[in-house]
Amino acid sequence: MPITVNLDVMMARRHIGAGELAEKIGITPANLSILKNNKAKAVRFSTLEALCRALDCQPGDLLEYRPGPDDDVP
């Protein structure tokens, strides 16, 4: 998937652990791990909002679009 979640980068910048972040945003560590390892198929706006609030960042700091070789350029 060309959308990458740069959660680990932002977590490292904010010096916050996975357990602490999961607790702050109210999701399970297992779900946070799915998000961190780019296994998620979709992200709820409520989760994104909680992440941005907890990490004091913008959605663009967490999500990145990297076009793959199969992606058509219009």
Place this chain on the structure above:
Amino acid sequence: MPKQNQTAHSLWDDRKSIALTRVVTVAIFFVCIAVAIMGPAIVDWLIARGRVGVQGPAVRWVMLGLGYLLAALALWMLWNLFRFLTRLEQGQVFVPQTVEALRRISRCCAAAAVICIPSGAVLYFPFACMGIAAGFMALIVQVVKHAFEQALKMKDELDFTI
């Protein structure tokens, strides 16, 4: 009136319905085995009564062979149905094994229809009725299987929505 409905609801729920279906499935499984054991006697009775459309020494063996083939399909189908119901009872509804069980049940019914319809036309008419019923059941189970397959995809999508 609502109180009566509530009582009826508590007396009969989905769990009991599944449990009853499992019991009936097991009972039919043993009935199938019993019928398979009595197969030669049933075929001899049908031939003696002149109910079979074709006469000849090979007819008995053809009917027995078809009967055992259908019994094997029925037992395999019932076993898959039992496993399917057990999973439903355990709450494993939208899992790949459920879809696989439905696929096998549908194929068993379709195979039974393919065997029964021509046999009914040549050997014994009630076979054709059984074949039509089996074919119809195969189609219904196939539709249910597709529905489960779609639900499984949606569940997969939902599970990975954080």
